[in-house]
Amino acid sequence: MGKVTIGIDIGTANISIYSDMEKMIFHEPTVLAYDTKKDKVLEIGHEAKELAEKTPGSIVVLSPLQGGIIADFDMTLRLMKKVEGRVSAVTGKRFKQMDLIVALLPGATNIERQAIGDILFSLGVKSLYFIEGSLAATMGAGLPFEKPIANVIVDIGAGKISTSLVSYGGIVTSATLRKSGDELDRDIAQLVRNKYNVLIGLETAEQVKWQLHCDTSLVAEKSIEIEGRDLVTGFPITIEVPATEFQEEIDEFLKRILSVVQSTLETSPPELSGNIRASGVTLTGGGSLLEGLSDWLHSQIMVPVHMAPAPFESVALGTSMAGEHLDRLINIEKVTAR
Ligand SMILES: Nc1ncnc2c1ncn2[C@@H]1O[C@H](COP(=O)(O)OP(=O)(O)OP(=O)(O)O)[C@@H](O)[C@H]1O
Ligand SMILES: [Mg+2]
Known part of the structure; x- marks a missing residue:
């Protein structure tokens, strides 16, 4: 891994992203506000969560993950597209210019893996790894x-x-x-x-x-x-x-x-x-x-x-550290596009 590496934890409630400098670059609720009439995502993260239960009928506030997995593929894709925009505003790089390591829950099925892979490859990702989230959490917890x-x-x-x-x-x-x-x-x-x-x-x-x-x-x-x-x-x-x-x-x-x-x-x-x-x-x-x-x-x-030490961040932090320990880790794999 020579390029910029980021570690991503797409949680049911929060998405956290760390850079390989162990710096948090994104931490926001896994929520989007969506205008059903205009078929448009209006806000994501904190701004979207603020709107929950306060919007007129045509605007819905959605959590596209349930029980740790993607429940709404299309909305997760749209959310991640916006997340990429935010991350590249901070890092000056697009996902396709980075190595991405993404945490998965233990026992994730092939379908769940494919769903996350498909979303990220469709955003142009070239280099993708999956790591078991709880292995990442032990690393991030020190x-x-x-x-x-x-x-x-x-x-x-x-x-x-x-x-x-x-x-x-x-x-x-x-x-x-x-x-x-x-x-x-x-x-x-x-x-x-x-x-x-x-x-x-x-x-x-x-x-x-x-x-x-x-x-x-x-x-x-x-x-x-x-x-x-x-x-x-x-x-x-x-x-x-x-x-x-x-x-x-x-x-x-x-x-x-x-x-x-x-x-x-x-x-x-x-x-x-x-x-x-x-x-x-x-x-x-x-x-x-x-x-x-x-x-x-x-x-x-x-x-x-x-x-x-930082319960909301252990997984994302550990995930971002994994690039440095590739040869020492078992539950990490390189993923290729279908
Ligand atoms: N002080 C608190 N007491 C109890 N629960 C809390 C407290 N603060 C936050 N939580 C809960 O923590 C959860 C969010 O934690 P976290 O960000 O680790 O979840 P996640 O990683 O998004 O979800 P998952 O890993 O299950 O996909 C929410 O259910 C939230 O209500
Ligand atoms: Mg989590």
């Missing part, structure tokens, strides 16, 4: 991924939860569940609707989630102000909901995390088990910021639980 020891990473995103055991530059075992933070937002909105007869958007539900704790009894006195629409009167309404109301929804989220972590730990080779007990697991991804999560996980699996 773990000794190249050593023959157990590095366990738990990535809790918006669309999926993945856990991998990385040793000697490759993934030994991994597990993924395609339900994560977004699902918790939906569950929160559902509860408010069913129990309080108030309709709230997913943006509002997400903001409620940010104020919660894994164990709401620890914040029992806390109540959360929620704005929505009263389903009985049809008028806007503000309600106060005790944080403890959401414990069941949080428990579902925690149960999902635990099942993914457990299935990775259970399939680890016994030679690495002692190692895991000593070095523990590292949390990354925005979902790991739910308050109390590392203490809760520690209480469940009884091994040390660490937080990655």
Whole structure:
């Protein structure tokens, strides 16, 4: 690799791109605002997300990825076209002049791989590599991924939860569940609707989630102000909901995390088990910021639980670093156009 290399993480909630100088060059929501009448993308990223649930009928705000994978190919292509424009404004280079390394979720199917490949090749990309996202996350989290020891990473995103055991530059075992933070937002909105007869958007539900704790009894006195629409009167309404109301929804989220972590730990080779007990697991991804999560996980699996230094960025940072370690990494491959 001699040219400029960039590492790309196309997440369900956020796209992050790092240059090989370990510099973040793009980090924005995976969202676009689209005018259905004019068939035109109006905004992407933060600007588009700002518009969610505030636009007239012909303008829709879309998240083209769901559960960690592309749900809407055409909109993802249009989004990535705009992203390329932003990246080249910063770097002075087009995608076709760069080496691109793109993170994939563990267990991505051939169809999912092809979808991302097709999008990038249609944007003129000449040099493309895929790396397993959780291998990238261990690198970006600063773990000794190249050593023959157990590095366990738990990535809790918006669309999926993945856990991998990385040793000697490759993934030994991994597990993924395609339900994560977004699902918790939906569950929160559902509860408010069913129990309080108030309709709230997913943006509002997400903001409620940010104020919660894994164990709401620890914040029992806390109540959360929620704005929505009263389903009985049809008028806007503000309600106060005790944080403890959401414990069941949080428990579902925690149960999902635990099942993914457990299935990775259970399939680890016994030679690495002692190692895991000593070095523990590292949390990354925005979902790991739910308050109390590392203490809760520690209480469940009884091994040390660490937080990655920059949970939103571990995957993109590691992906951008991979170009320097090509000969030491297992789960990275060069991709050619179909
Ligand atoms: N303080 C917080 N508490 C709980 N969740 C949070 C917090 N801050 C962010 N999140 C959640 O983190 C998620 C976004 O994290 P991230 O950017 O790592 O996801 P992603 O990489 O886009 O998704 P995926 O990897 O699943 O495709 C969202 O669900 C968001 O609500
Ligand atoms: Mg992610």
